[in-house]
Amino acid sequence: MQNLPQDSRMVAIRNILTRLCKYSGLSSDRLRNTEIDVEPLLDLVVVRQRALRTGRSPEESMLPVVSDMARRLQPTDRLIADAALSLGLLRESPPDGVDLDRLYAESLGQRREYLAEMWQRLHETLRAEVIPEAPTVKRLRTSSEHDAFTALAGLLAGESSYTIPQVAPTPKIVVTLPNSQPRPGMVTVVGDAVMDHLYRVDRIPAVDAPARGNSYSEHPGGKGLNRAVAAARLGLQVRIVSALGDDENGRRIREYLDQAGVRTELIKTAALAPSPITAVIMTSSGDMALIGVQNDRVRLEVSDLDGPDIRAALGASDVVLLTFEHPTSIIGQVLAMVQSMRPKPRLIVCPTPSLRVPQDLYRYLDAVDYLVGSADELEKMIPAVTAASSEDVAQRLRGLGVGAVCTVGEFRCAMRSDDLNVDVTHFPRALNNAPGAAAAFSAALAYRVVISEGSLQKEDLDWATGAMLLTQKLGAVPSAMPLTGDIDQIFERYTTDR
Structure with missing residues (x-):
């Protein structure tokens, strides 16, 4: 089990947890007597370490380990895992108005209800800061438990340095990152x-030069x-x-996002309205x-942002992470909200070439920690001035208050900030561009901001x-x-000894 890739271990653990939640849930007796192959669970490093330290069997060590890991989940996932597996986390401090015998009933169906x-x-x-809409029992069974067990399995599969907690941890959002150190890692994307309707063609069509299509497919995007x-x-x-x-x-888009975690x-x-479609x-x-097609009713309003959630x-x-597809009023509102927060979350902004940014938004640019875009997208951020070069654009944007400007394109990146003046140009490429390149860069940048706690290095x-x-x-x-793991391999292959 330990020789499997981490993703494979996570999937195997999630599948076992999904099966173990049936009937009365997880217990040492269940692990001893079940027909389910639970060896991958019992062979986890965290379980073996607990068994070694306490002198108990792996079966007896499993429940406290899973319980400790479940406490690290965000509140919704914690509640779902606790009830589905009947972990009994709330028995330590019984809340008023909650019948724990029903929450931890013998039947999984009763626990879900x-x-x-x-x-x-x-x-x-x-004390959850965000309380999502209550799910149906069917949604709990089909998607919510899958999400919670995915998060729990990720912690169990990734944790290699486990100690028995001396105090009960708070329900802080935690993920286990590749260096095996538990860290906070919540990203909110506004975009x-x-x-997407994807057409692969022999050329970009023009009025007098139609294209010939090679293939067509549909998939969620944006x-x-x-x-x-x-x-x-x-x-x-x-x-x-x-x-x-x-x-x-x-x-379909919601289901895809749910499955992606x-x-x-x-x-x-928006009721009785079609979802946006983009022809790529x-x-x-x-x-x-x-080519974008969007119904005017399918949009965020400023009033939507005023709610507590x-x-x-x-x-x-x-x-x-803010992208610029929403109306400028929404963009401005998000920028203003983040600007006023103490402590302020790190803000990554990704503009779009279809939007010339109104100067009303300039007053919020000092809230932007990282502005990420192509040379064309960044130039549209300062439409009143003709810039001589991408370097000039970056300097002007920094003069407006942006913390760091990242110019990306053709699998290259240039960052300009007080701390870094870096051009990354050494990676090879096979294509001129890829539709997912900017998204991958922005997400990877967010990841490195999280694990470096905001202090980026080259x-x-x-x-x-x-x-x-x-x-x-x-x-x-x-x-x-x-x-x-994929990025780690590329990084090691092309940056070693540079």
Whole structure:
């Protein structure tokens, strides 16, 4: 088991936990007598370490280890794992108004029903900053438990340095990163989620030069969704703030995000309206043209941001990643909210060439820690001035208050900030461009900001740039987003001894 890749271990553990939650849940007796192959669980480093320190069997050590790991989950995942596996975490300090005998009933179905019934009260007991809409029993069974067990399995599979806790940890959002140190890692993405219609063609069509199509496919996409999925694949906890229609495409996008490990409770649903669609026309060399179709009713309003849920989500984030597909009023509101927060989350902003930024937004640019875009996108940020070069654009944007300017394109990156003046140009490439490259870079940058606690070094930028190299696949963008191990290999291959 320990020789499997970490992702494979995580999947195996998640599948075992899913099966063990049936009937009365997880217990040492169940582990001894079950027909389920639980050897991968018993062979985990954290379990063997606990057994060695306490002198108990692996079966007796499993429940306290899983319970300790479950306490590290964010409140919603913690409650779901606790009830599904009948861990009894709330028995340590019984909350008023909660019948623990029903929450930890012998039947899994009864536990699910009571969890859904007491959803609000249980979240309040854990002092959750964001309380998602109460799920149905069916949703608990089909997607919510899958998400919670994925997070729990990730902790169990990744933890290699485990100590028996001396005090009960708080329900802080925690993930286990490749260096095996538990760290906070919540990213909130404010951006679009769409259904991409991908056309692979021999050329970008023109009025007098039609293109010949080679293939067609549909898949979820959008600058916001791509970055959210990319961040989730790197092991971070991720939420997305967006708007969808109440249609089949909207349901497919939500399901995809759920399966990718991206939380969707902050997505607004517009009744009786179609979800956004983008036609992506792409050649074999990676050149692209886009056509966006969006119903005016499928959009965020300023009033949507005034509620406590989104404000609390932004405030609880380590990184806020903002893309510029929403109306400028929404962009300005998010910038203003982050600017006013103390402590302030790190803010990564990704502009778009279709939006010339109004000067009203300039007053918020000192809240931007990292501005990431192509040379064209960044130049549109200062439309009133003709810049001589990308270097000139970066300096002007920094003069407006931006902390660091990252110019990305053709699998290259240049960062200009007070601490770093770096050009990363040594990675090889096969294509001119890839539709997922910028998303991979932005997510990888967010990841390195989290694990470095905001103090980036040159190797962090090398690592984030290397993530772009792995997106040279002409297909669905989210599926091309790399894992941390993939980026580590690219980083080691091309940056060793430089």
